Amino acid sequence: MKFSKFSKKLPHSNIQQNTVSFQKELLHTDLDVNIERIKKISGSSNDINIRVLRIGKLGVKMGIIYTDGLVDKKVITDFTTESLRLDIVEMDIEQNNFGNQNVFDVIKDYATSVGDIKEVSDFDALFNTILSGDTVILLAGFSCGISISSKGWKDRGVTEPSSQSVVRGPKEGFSESLGTNTALIRRKIKDPNLWLETFQIGRVTKTDVVIMYINGIAKEKIVKEVRERINRIDIDGILESGYIEELIQDKTFTPFPTVHNTERPDAAAAGLLEGRVAILVDGTPFVLLVPALFSQFLQASEDYYQRWDFATLLRLIRYLSVFISLLAPSLYIAATTFHQELIPTPLLLSLAANREGVPFPAFVEALLMEITFEILREAGVRMPRAIGQAVSIVGTLVIGQAAVEAGIVSPAMVIVVSITAISNFVMPAFNIGISIRILRFALMGLAASLGLYGITLGLIVIVLHLCSLRSFGVPYMSPLAPFNPSDQKDTIFRFPHWALFSRPRLISQKNDIREDNEAPQPEPQQNA
Template sequence: MKLKRNFNSSGQSGQQQNKAQAEPEPLYASLDENIRKIKMDLGNSTDIIIREIRSGKDKRTKVAVLYTDGLADKQVITDFFMDSLMQDSQIEPIEQISENDNRMESLKGMALQIGDNKEITDFSSLYNSILSGDTVILLDGCLQGISASTQGWKSRGISEPVAQSVVRGPQEGFTETLRTNTAMIRRKIKDQNLWLETKQIGSVTKTDVAIMYIKGIVNDKIVEEVHKRLDKINIDGILEGGYIEELIQDEPYSPFPTINNTERPDVAAAELLEGRIAILVDGTPFVLIVPTLFISFFQTAEDYYLRADISTLLRIIRFICLFIAMVGPAIYIAITTFHQELLPTQLLISLAAQREGVPFPAFIEALIMEVTFEILREAGLRMPRPIGQAVSIVGTLVIGQAAVEAGIVSASMVIVVSITAISSFVITGYSMAISIRMIRFIIMGLAASFGIFGIVVALIALVLHLCSLRSFGIPYMSPFAPLVLSDLKDTIFRLPHWAMSSRPRLINQKNVIREQMSPPTKPKT
């Protein structure tokens, strides 16, 4: 498979690169020197808690416990660290061993009773642990420290997805916590081949980014390409998955998204079972899915929870709405401007009567209404939810009615723009809907200049552009172009589950068989 890449990650200054490649500074043997340096490097921040205690026999062993207030669980620190360190009987054996022995290992085995812990030997790892919510223990005279997982910050609970709600199906969505999101996927796929790899991206934010895929189903070349593109990212901060999407996408100058996203664990699990890869970013409830296809933006989770005939009907409606949202106003402009003979006489007379007092051509009329509706849509999104809904509904009704009465636009144009706007909401992928809205204005301009001929040329150019796109080496328009007949069972038409026995062949090439099931038979009476 040919995998291509069209972006070069932005270079950093030589000073930043040298800093990133510099060797980490090791810890000091003196506890006082370590604490002094930590306070200096962290600006003596008040949320960095440093508890110095004396433990062991006769309280002669100096120990420091470091954590970040608000990120670490204080109850866990008190139960598993402070109580253990303050008990002489558990620390006493440390003073009985020689200096050449690893006293930190003895402390790790005797004093700590928490599961996830590791050794740290340098300040870079120490800072990363503290600022990630872990607790670090430093022992005077030791060149190592212990980092234990005590993360306990407040997080949003699991709730219903906002952008991808369904009538039938699971009513749970991802949260902003990475570990919660990975657990929700593992709860749906209980297989040892579900692999998870985590890396940190961002020289300042050090954001955790997880890559999940099913070994044996996924294409190993695509996994390598994902790692390659992520490793090329050289940026100071990653605050949301959109950063990652923009930096690793195949076509940065195409209006069409080549990376899909979802906030539903069931959708992510279904994509993994087809051989795709999920990229989870800490701090966002949206999971990136690669590779993605054009058809993926018109499929919903509910399509697989309803019967096949109902799902097929709903998908056909979505594609009809796609056509209306893209060329609806353009067709109206072209017919009323150049091709009036295509209309019945009565309809033509009615449209002419409506446009009698309108001072603008059809294109300007449509442009005014489209821009007005986009302003109302954006205002409704940015304002508080109760007020935003009122502004969108009342504003659209009042402005539309007033524009018609003032003679600025015709009533038929208000109808066309309204149907177009409603059709754009039917498109399930939000990023795809925005792309269609952008292209609509270009097609409107061509229709105003060349009529139906301009629309046809625009659609041909659009199809050629879509066929040239790739998502991590996979043709964007597959299985239509190239045509793969066996994969058409889950595109515009959704066949029953027993008929979808194979995975998409262009995405998965080594474990194609998904199920071996025969059609259901009627019971004998």
């Protein structure tokens, strides 16, 4: 099993060395000492709020610590005014209505109305709590604090996915809030067997990472492998799911993605129902799905919302687009440079007339156009949204027309590069499109060197490489290689839903029956 080099144990940074001094330090019984220690560790940061209160007549000293901007202040206000402000707390203590309970236990009982209650006993747990949006209550005379749930920061909310839009289907997408994302999946799958496991990755960021899977459907071996790879990550910070993707993938030296990502809750739920494991990272709307197969990157959520014959046609168009995007420039270079006999004579004469006066060979001509288009595409992505698309479209038209009129490139090459670029946008997954773009340049070089023999050699190497890849132990090209006849119903073709009665065999080997295809079907109505 190969891991990324970044998953190995890294030397602790200076920040880590500074934090070790308080990680194992327990809280003191003296409230003032605890508050001074908190201020020293946090550098007296203004957003770490510390309020010291005294409860009623007994004057019990209490400290409330929270991070401004991460909490819902209404929860804290309601707790302090509706519960602790009342003298009934101390009256109950004075009258011994709680038996042998002390002030700490009484306040913890009153705090049950504000959410989850936990106890913290050291400074590491205290800072982890308040920097996650919860509130900690410390009492004088007790070396243990009370953590209450008070998360309430502003988030983007549930909006339409920007990277995976559909004509028909749900319009909701994941957000940057981990709790919102898990709730969106729970709405789709209302089953207690949908299990969650939480990890904290990053010595400094302490980012919450959740894996979700359906117990009884997902293979235990895959779940265990995901858990072990995540536990082996030792890094100072995780800011996006792309960090996790690179650190847990099987091979790093491949242009093809071996971890799938999605911004759609319905796509994540569909993956879980097939036996995959979802990895959610706090702070990003992109959820990872493993294991990932090559055919999965050419499937869209809309395939299952349209009729099966429409979905099959669209999938065939996508596979055709992959070959066009990968091979169109290299085939043109090989045919015009080495294999002119393959081109019909009228077309060959037309191409020769168009190339008259072009100073560059076909390979250099294609390379200039491809690089120019890649620059325009990247500029369109990075520019402000209001002008990005206009600049990319107008720039392409103007530059292409000017290049033809100047005699730098031929009109046929502009057509080839244009259809290649359009075909690349047909792919539903952005990362597989990047892989095809990388390999396109390699095949162009082989075509300019060896013609069709070079293209054939390049395709053989690509197929062998694809067949050697694995994603968490599952062959990357399955169910095509190794060939599995029962799984061909949802690979290149999409059979009707009543025929998709089994899950992928290599991903889920238990509870693989999705529906009872032997159930009696309603008979058609006869005309009166």
